[in-house]
Amino acid sequence: MKARILGGYAAVLLLVTLAHIWLNIGFQPFMEGMRDLFSSERRQLTVGFLPVT
């Protein structure tokens, strides 16, 4: 019984989390963010310039 309740809580929590990602972030940006977080690839780059052609 206890395991069922815990499992139910976990399932609801997972659904709420997925709904939040879907509605507020979007799955694609979320996946890109995760990839940036765990990847060693650099995702930020500053480019220097002078205001003249």
Place this chain on the structure above:
Amino acid sequence: MFDSKRYSEFATMSEDLGSGTLSAAFINAPLAMSLHAKGVPIKIVYLGHRDGTTLMVGANSGITSFAQLKGKKILIPSAFSNQKLWIARLCKQYGIALSDLDLRVAPPPEMPSLLETGSCDAYAVGEPHAARAEMAGTGRVLLHVKDSWPNFISCVLVVREDLMAQSSSIVQELVDGIAGSGLWLEQSVENRLSAAQVAGKYYYNQKPELVQFVMQKPVDRVRYENLAPAKADFEEIMDLALETGMFTQRMRFEEYCDTRFSESFGGEMLPMPPDDGLGKVGGVKVVPPKPAASQPASAPAAPAGGGNK
């Protein structure tokens, strides 16, 4: 993903490229080659634009031919600039020795006022500093570079080699972005004008009307197509640099250029996203330059004076 950092001189930019605090920049082509020769681990991966340089004389000077500039004082943005090589090329064409001209280095923003006050007879510089004098009525175009040295290269995109090794995908994305937005710019005059509005406001710190003038009078004054680094173009730059003593040793194109990113560009056009009014356009955040007082006056890796992108 991409931030832009505005500099007021090439010396500081060269120093930052050397120290690794800056990994990518637009700098003048001969300066990029010179930095590579001096051991700064950078390579040219793309061009910033084609043409976009003008030789200006005083509006009432009576000078109508390059030959009349013999013995005159001419300003250039840097001793390591393609503007100097253009002047050398014109000298060959008109049968004048480069030493017959009084070439001086001056910061580009000061050139229009130096011409107006008679402190020089002419100046060769990247836009918009030629257009400034033209718009003000104090200067007159003697020559657009496009009419005497077609496909002129002024600024190039250089990237540190460690960045290319560690994160080649971000370099590819940058090159794709420059190439794609260039295609969009060349699509119509309207695109050029709207980009000038944004560039003037957020990047150049100049009146948008000035940048719009540059982008359409004439419309091929600056071009944003055919920006892959071509060996023949750089061989000509190298030849002229050796002839003028800018370089003492020939470098092979493959030593200072990496063409894999331009070769991988898929040809996709990249339209400019709407201006959000916050200085953040298409994910590119503009970082204003540091106050001049906090910057070192010069850096060992770069020549003195101003320069152009």
